């Protein structure tokens with residue numbers, strides 16, 4: 001079959017001295033770091049919606065991206081070409097996985113029946129492409145936010161008819177994800193939130209969200225889908241208040257709804273920063289609560305402050321993400337999904353490949369640095385020393401519950417004045433710099 005991206009070659013590792021923009025400088029898929037290869041540690045994934053359907057449109061301007069299917073007018077033919085294009089690029093870039101929304105890979109039809117038929121046709125193409133390609137499905141999801149019917153939310157819509165439509169869409173998306181061997185299924189709360197409490201019953205909406213997710217868990221059991229369910233936190237955009245605001249809000253929601261055990265989180269860098277957290281904070285919170293499932297790997301721009309979905313090139317960030325991922329023992333069935341798009345000015349297909357290479361190299365470097373930090377216990381031994389007081393004597397007594405306020409008052413009265421140990425933040429930042 002003719003190539004759709006003849007300008008993109010099979011991308012190889014050429015080492016850090018290479019000037020070739022279409023070569024890896026750090027990502028050497030088969031190189032072992034500890035007991036796993038870089039490929040196994042990083043589990044990269046391409047986001048179909050950005051890479052294949054994204055066109056470079058912004059609120060002020062028309063699409064800029066030029067793609068091989070631009071002169072094709074039949075939407076199903078466009079969908080087929082995009083899918084072939086995605087397999088071609090993931091293979092050329094050694095990206096082992098992809099992720100999609102139902103409506104990215106096949107156009108919405110005039111009815112739900114027609115939409116399902118469109119989806120089935122593309123799913124059968126994917127099954128054909130699987131026969132000759134190593135690319136596999138990391139996760140599937142349903143787009144419950146683009147169509148006007150979802151203007152007030154899907155599972156949290158005030159209109160039960162919309163809830164029903166969303167349920168039917170997720171039912172189909174689960175079947176399709178199972179059919180394609182998807183390792184996870186993601187719920188990002190597209191418009192599950194609100195604009196104003198003047199017209200919103202927040203309590204009912206959150207209960208309905210819980211009901212919806214229980215139905216998804218039940219249906220997955222019924223059809224034998226054993227992928228991991230993931231919630232993707234985000235605090236705003238498109239609604240002003242998104243219910244799944246951050247890792248902690250999601251954990252509270254899962255507990256309240258009786259859903260812990262069935263869900264983990266898919267944490268995205270640009271969503272963390274929109275929530276006013278570092279990505280490391282969001283990952284650490286999830287890891288400490290046993291719900292770190294997968295990562296949407298991108299970055300925002302601190303001067304812009306919206307969801308710019310840029311390719312991750314900041315080495316501090318990729319290092320600290322990999323620090324959490326390695327400390328978690330890896331991501332299991334999860335992966336690093338590039339929920340990222342080239343800038344509007346990076347409109348060629350070569351830019352699309354180069355953007356992925358930039359993100360992959362930044363993560364490979366982050367992996368190496370994080371591995372060294374962990375092997376040397378460079379940070380952990382300092383943290384352990386800082387909390388050493390909790391392992392013996394007074395700290396151990398407090399932890400074991402043998403001391404209460406009255407006993408602690410006696411101890412405090414008898415204590416000499418306290419000079420706390422310095423936190424040594426700058427020293428540790430300099431230490432991190434040395435490793436990077």
Ligand code: XUL
Nearest residue numbers: 141188232268296307339
């Ligand atoms: C939106 C976003 C989504 C999810 C999947 O900000 O990140 O693309 O990753 O629905």
Ligand code: CO
Nearest residue numbers: 232268296339
């Ligand atoms: Co995302």
